[in-house]
Amino acid sequence: MKTLALHNGWMVTNIQRGASWCLGLPPAYAGTALLLGCAALARTNLVAPMLLLLILRQAVPLGVVTMGQSLTIRCRSLDLSVGGVVAVVAYLLTSGVLATVSAPIAVLLSVLFGAGVGAINGMLIVRLRASAVIVTLAMSMILTGAVIALSQFRASGDAPALLTVFGSVRFAGVPLAPMVWLAILIPFAAFLRLSVFGRLMDAIGANPKAAELSGLPHLRVLFIAHVVSGITSACGALLLLSFVGVGSVTLGNDLALNSLAATVLGGVTFGNGRGGVAGPAVASFMVVFLFNFLTSFGLGEAGHLILQGAILGGAALTYSLRNGAEQRI
Structure with a gap:
């Protein structure tokens, strides 16, 4: 009887630990599982392997942009200039x-342009202590406006053959873009987990004032985060062009807001990187899959805007609830 009681107690403890671990996962994991289950019942074609790979390829630009966005948010900042960078690069x-x-x-110059925009954002935020929202939003508006003005004299056309070939290449039936995304994610995650920079980012995000008083280079880390965000924005534009094949002044104009939503739903909130790199990546796929799922029911442009607002609102609500629960604990 004593052995049986010990065994039952061990099982209950493990079940509690498992439940606690599941509840601690970012919302993106449960959301993705729920969406796949609903699609399997209502739209079985969406969960076919070939179509899933296509949706995964569509999610790559958002996933890459979200990598940089997650760094700025971990430093208690954000980057709304993504849309402008994508418009200019395209x-x-x-x-x-x-x-x-x-x-x-040309591809290298585009990446350098993204780094330059990130450096300007970072410099204004770090040196002038300006609001990240105002600085990056203003940058996006300036860049987008410049593209609209220039397009009146020289319109956008087809993407370079190098990008379109990259977007169409497959290995054993798997698109190349998701493989490249995974090849970037793994070392990126290892770097943040094992490097001094990653530990500095965690310390600065947890308590910026304490980090400043401790002599940590918090402003330098914030600057680097914005430079990386600019680079990932440019890379996201390249990947988006490789998939779409043509330029447009409206290309990628929703990436900034979607990357914010994917970052928060992936478990990375202001000053908290609990979701790591995997959480925002899963959330990026979830957001793109959700758009495809609802589009299959005839959702139009107006519905997409409503859905985008609902996703952002849900991400903000998730952050507020989790932040309030952590404060109570």
């Missing part, structure tokens, strides 16, 4: 402005 590569240079050089 215009540079499809309007013929960089036609005199080779495609690899």
